[in-house]
Amino acid sequence: MVDKVRWHTRAGIAATALIGAAGLTACGSGGGGDDGALSMVVWGGDAEKETYQQRIDLIEAENPDIEIELQLIPSDQYAQKVQTMIAGGDGPDIMQVAENVNSYSSKSQLLPLGEHIDSSGLDMEQRFGPVADLYAYEGETYAIPDRSGAMVVFYNKDLFDAAGIEYPTAEWTQEDAHAAMEQLTVPGEQWGYGGAGWWAQWWSFAYQNGGQIIDDSGRPTANSPEVAEALQWANDLAHVDHVVPTPAEYADMGPDVGGDQAFAAQTVAMNTTGFWGIIGLAEADFDWGIAPMWQGEQQAVSGFGSGLAITRDSENPDKAFEAIELLTDVEAQQVLIDNALDVPANLEVQQSDAFLHPEWAPEDLNMGAFGESADFILRAPFIPEWNEMMAAFDDNLGTFWNEGGDAQTELDKVQTQLESIIE
Amino acid sequence: MTTTVDEAPGAARPARRAGRRRTKMSPRRRKEALYFWLFISPWLIGFVGFLLGPMIASVYISLTEWDSFTPPEWVGLENYAKALTEDPVFWKALWNTFYFAAISVPLGLVIGVWLANLLNKQVKGRKLFRTFIYLPTLVPLVATAMVFKMVLAPSGPLNDLLGWVGIDGPEWLLSATWIKPALIILSVWGAGGATVLLLSAMNGIPRELYEAAEIDGASPWRQFWAVTFPQITPVIFFNLIMGLIGAFQIFSQVYILAPGGNVGGPDNASQMMVTLLFQEAFSFYHFGYASAVAWLLFIVILVFTLIAFRTARKWVFYETEVR
Numbered sequence: 244m245v246d247k248v249r250w251h252t253r254a255g256i257a258a259t260a261l262i263g264a265a266g267l268t269a270c271g272s273g274g275g276g277d278d279g280a281l282s283m284v285v286w287g288g289d290a291e292k293e294t295y296q297q298r299i300d301l302i303e304a305e306n307p308d309i310e311i312e313l314q315l316i317p318s319d320q321y322a323q324k325v326q327t328m329i330a331g332g333d334g335p336d337i338m339q340v341a342e343n344v345n346s347y348s349s350k351s352q353l354l355p356l357g358e359h360i361d362s363s364g365l366d367m368e369q370r371f372g373p374v375a376d377l378y379a380y381e382g383e384t385y386a387i388p389d390r391s392g393a394m395v396v397f398y399n400k401d402l403f404d405a406a407g408i409e410y411p412t413a414e415w416t417q418e419d420a421h422a423a424m425e426q427l428t429v430p431g432e433q434w435g436y437g438g439a440g441w442w443a444q445w446w447s448f449a450y451q452n453g454g455q456i457i458d459d460s461g462r463p464t465a466n467s468p469e470v471a472e473a474l475q476w477a478n479d480l481a482h483v484d485h486v487v488p489t490p491a492e493y494a495d496m497g498p499d500v501g502g503d504q505a506f507a508a509q510t511v512a513m514n515t516t517g518f519w520g521i522i523g524l525a526e527a528d529f530d531w532g533i534a535p536m537w538q539g540e541q542q543a544v545s546g547f548g549s550g551l552a553i554t555r556d557s558e559n560p561d562k563a564f565e566a567i568e569l570l571t572d573v574e575a576q577q578v579l580i581d582n583a584l585d586v587p588a589n590l591e592v593q594q595s596d597a598f599l600h601p602e603w604a605p606e607d608l609n610m611g612a613f614g615e616s617a618d619f620i621l622r623a624p625f626i627p628e629w630n631e632m633m634a635a636f637d638d639n640l641g642t643f644w645n646e647g648g649d650a651q652t653e654l655d656k657v658q659t660q661l662e663s664i665i666e
Numbered sequence: 667m668t669t670t671v672d673e674a675p676g677a678a679r680p681a682r683r684a685g686r687r688r689t690k691m692s693p694r695r696r697k698e699a700l701y702f703w704l705f706i707s708p709w710l711i712g713f714v715g716f717l718l719g720p721m722i723a724s725v726y727i728s729l730t731e732w733d734s735f736t737p738p739e740w741v742g743l744e745n746y747a748k749a750l751t752e753d754p755v756f757w758k759a760l761w762n763t764f765y766f767a768a769i770s771v772p773l774g775l776v777i778g779v780w781l782a783n784l785l786n787k788q789v790k791g792r793k794l795f796r797t798f799i800y801l802p803t804l805v806p807l808v809a810t811a812m813v814f815k816m817v818l819a820p821s822g823p824l825n826d827l828l829g830w831v832g833i834d835g836p837e838w839l840l841s842a843t844w845i846k847p848a849l850i851i852l853s854v855w856g857a858g859g860a861t862v863l864l865l866s867a868m869n870g871i872p873r874e875l876y877e878a879a880e881i882d883g884a885s886p887w888r889q890f891w892a893v894t895f896p897q898i899t900p901v902i903f904f905n906l907i908m909g910l911i912g913a914f915q916i917f918s919q920v921y922i923l924a925p926g927g928n929v930g931g932p933d934n935a936s937q938m939m940v941t942l943l944f945q946e947a948f949s950f951y952h953f954g955y956a957s958a959v960a961w962l963l964f965i966v967i968l969v970f971t972l973i974a975f976r977t978a979r980k981w982v983f984y985e986t987e988v989r
Contacts, residue, residue: 323948330734346951350735490840491820498815630949638755641932645840 280310281563283337284328286321294582301578302569309566311337334556336563340386341549342629344378348385349627354553355383359564370571372590373617378550378625386550387567390579392518392586393546393616394443396537400530402427402512411513413615415537417448417476420513424486427512435486437502437514439477440644442636443545444515448473450621451539456632457624463661465636466654473539474640475650482647487511490645517547518586518613521604533609535616546620548588586613593617628664635660728957734947738954745958756959758934759942760966765846766938767913767970770853774909775902778860782898783890785861786868796865799858810855811922815839818848839923842935849936852919860905867901868894896983903982906974914967915940939963 285295292315299311314335316324322343328334329352340347347353360367367375371388378386396411403410406426415423424435439445446456454469464470481487488511493500496510503523506514514520515536524531536544551567553560569575576587577595583603587593599610626632639656642648691699728745730738749756785796802810817824818838825835836844875893884892917940921929929945930937939959947956 326734326948326951347735350733350951352735491837494815494819494837494840495821497819498812628950634945634949637928637931638934641928641935642842645837645932 279559280312281336281557281559281566282312282314283566284314284316284321284325284335285339286316286318288315288317290582290584291315294578294584297582298570298575298578301575302566306565306569309562309569311566329554329556332556334554336553336557336559337567338552338554339389339549340378340552342623342625344386344550344552345380345625345627346629347552347554348378348380348383352555353385354555354557354560355385356387356553356564357383359561360384363564363568365568370590371588373620374546374548374588377548377622378552380625386552387571388548388550388588389571389576390585391546391548391588391617391620392613393536393544393620394447394515394517395520395533395535395544395612395616397506397514397516397520397524397531397533399506399509399512400532402433402509406512410532411534411537413535413538413542417451417537417539420537421480421484421486424480424513425484428486430485432510434488434505434511435513436480437506437511437516438481438487439515440490442633443517443547445474445477446623447515447536447544447621448477448539450543451541453540455624457626457661457665461626461665463658463665465661466651466658468651471651471654474654478644478647478650521608522583525603531605532607533612535612542619543621544616544619545623546616548586550588590617626665631664632661635664724957724960727953728961730954732953733951734953735951741954745955746962748955749958749962755934755937755942759930759937759939762846762935762937763914763916763939763966766849766853766916767910770850771906771909771913773850774854774857774860775905777854777857778864778905779895779898779902781857781861782864782868783894785865796862799861801858803856803859807918808922811852811919814848814852814855814923818851840932842932845923845932845936849916849919849923852923853913853916860909863901863905864898867898871897897985899982900984903974903978907971910970910974911967914963914970917941917944939966 283295283299285291292313295315296313299313303309303311325335325338329347334352340353344353367384367387371377371391374388374391376384377388377391378384398411400410403423408423408426411420411423420436427433427435439448449456449470452469452473454467454473455464456470458464481489488496488505493505496505496508502511502514503516503520505511506516506520507524507527509529521533536542551570553563553567557563571589573589573591576589576592577597579585579587580592580598580601583601587598592598593614599614600606601610604610624632635657639653639660643650643653727738729740729742731741731745732738781799785792785799789795816822819825820835820837820840824838828835838844838848871894875897876889879889879893916938920936920938920941924931924936930941940963943956943959943963946952946959
């Protein structure tokens with residue numbers, strides 16, 4: 244005879260397990276999509292939410308058959324959340340992608356868009372110019388460029404005038420920049436330049452020297468003489484020439500102060516950053532301007548941007564593509580400028596009067612600097628192991644940036660690590 | 667009505683079962699059993715669905731290579747072998763975690779006991795001091811970390827203070843040598859949490875013990891070691907176990923104090939076990955490897971907790987215990 248107590252125990256455990264499992268399954272299959280609306284995820288804060296929603300409203304109004312449900316995820320949780328959504332089989336129809344786009348495309352989580360592009364008659368080259376194939380992987384396009392702006396040089400006109408130096412231009416060489424930094428430095432209180440410790444910054448110099456982080460055949464070349472020279476130059480600006488604040492000096496300025504904040508505080512006379520720097524300076528009480536990045540042996544500068552992709556979970560990829568095409572068309576891209584969110588990837592909009600003379604920018608601001616830079620934006624290696632590559636640099640260059648040192652030695656270590664990451 | 671008050675009704679009782687097998691349950695007991703399962707079910711479902719299930723799944727995942735998107739690929743013990751023999755970052759993270767736990771836990775306990783002992787004295791404004799000591803525990807970690815970034819700046823207040831006594835302060839968060847001590851300082855900042863528990867334990871010590879000790883001519887120092895300390899050892903032990911588990915799982919502090927957003931930096935000097943496994947899983951898409959690291963961490967914590975429990979018999983004193 245079965246022991247009742249034991250039977251009850253077993254039944255209880257079994258029931259619990261079942262209910263628990265059911266609960267988990269429910270979590271996995273939840274979410275929208277049944278009502279025909281497209282789901283779209285983007286990262287950012289309130290400004291992004293407002294702008295994307297406005298763009299969606301715009302295309303929805305003109306295309307009644309398109310309905311998009313926007314979901315905004317804070318930037319620092321974006322990758323993790325989207326990853327979980329996709330892994331759970333509940334990926335969004337449309338997702339925003341950037342440097343690590345190929346973490347997804349290489350694992351066939353994104354739909355190749357070639358066919359859609361062909362059948363829709365979208366002329367990528369005409370609409371996006373040099374960034375048209377930015378999100379291509381192994382010959383197939385996985386995302387349509389949506390936002391795309393080069394890094395530019397922000398300079399403090401007041402400080403330049405006081406030092407009697409000409410404003411920066413695209414014709415400046417690294418030597419010109421270096422000379423200006425020296426003249427703009429007042430030891431202990433003012434520095435010529437905000438520094439180049441961020442990959443987007445010092446990679447620009449490496450590519451200007453003719454170097455590459457990953458070569459065209461996909462092999463890492465992070466310790467080539469060109470790259471090492473650029474890294475050494477960038478770091479010596481702080482530790483040898485003292486025309487850039489060292490990390491220790493930045494730490495003394497306050498928590499999380501970097502080039503952008505120091506430029507706004509007039510502590511550094513030049514800073515290289517993206518479009519968002521303009522918004523950060525809206526309240527600035529000094530005169531400033533922007534110019535394209537200076538050059539080395541050749542012109543090169545990092546670009547920032549993002550594209551829109553369709554995940555494999557999309558139930559209606561045709562409609563999703565239609566929506567993306569509309570979102571990157573002139574009218575919807577215009578909202579990016581009107582709201583001062585970012586540089587639109589659509590060339591026509593980038594060259595329009597609305598972009599070159601926006602209401603919110605100081606009247607004489609050279610917005611053309613973005614268009615001018617577009618031609619020499621460097622092709623950063625968007626490898627599937629992008630995050631690991633970033634960590635390889637962080638892992639080995641931490642002390643180098645903080646205390647100075649020999650670039651070649653550190654890059655040799657980076658190179659070894661990259662070789663084991665990229666197989 | 668005296669049957670089962672502090673005993674889970676319906677729960678199998680080995681002693682009774684060993685003697686005779688019950689063939690029939692009274693309606694009352696059946697009802698009790700039903701209620702038992704009903705009331706325990708929210709916890710059980712949560713435990714099975716959100717803890718036990720994922721734990722079992724992670725054993726399997728740790729034996730595969732899985733990027734969370736494509737089907738997992740069976741690799742056997744390769745992930746464990748990689749962590750233990752190939753990956754220098756794993757050993758660095760393990761060492762960093764040991765370093766942090768080995769210093770922050772005992773230091774936190776010593777400071778906790780010391781503060782509790784001070785706050786137990788009959789001084790003016792005692793309640794106020796008690797509040798102040800506990801206050802840091804209530805401040806959100808992000809806010810604390812922001813303040814610490816300022817305090818630990820190379821020319822910040824702490825280094826100014828050290829300068830007065832002739833010490834040339836380090837660059838703390840920017841230095842591979844000093845970022846771990848900086849994390850320990852941040853953890854000790856929250857010692858007030860332990861203090862409150864210790865304080866309540868001290869309050870529970872019978873006055874007679876001190877009176878007896880005083881009559882015997884014991885000095886305050888002797889009274890502390892002979893009366894106070896043995897009486898609070900259970901709470902110290904509790905704090906030790908909790909502290910060990912917490913220290914081995916240190917995560918948020920590393921993220922928030924990370925110089926320039928370089929988590930684990932500079933040069934992995936502050937890379938801990940949990941930050942490493944988080945990075946491997948959610949940034950590098952190596953879920954198999956991350957799960958293996960998680961299980962290795964589980965074993966480490968288990969070993970240390972067992973050691974703590976084993977040695978506890980020697981120094982933890984329970985009043986009700988008969989020796």
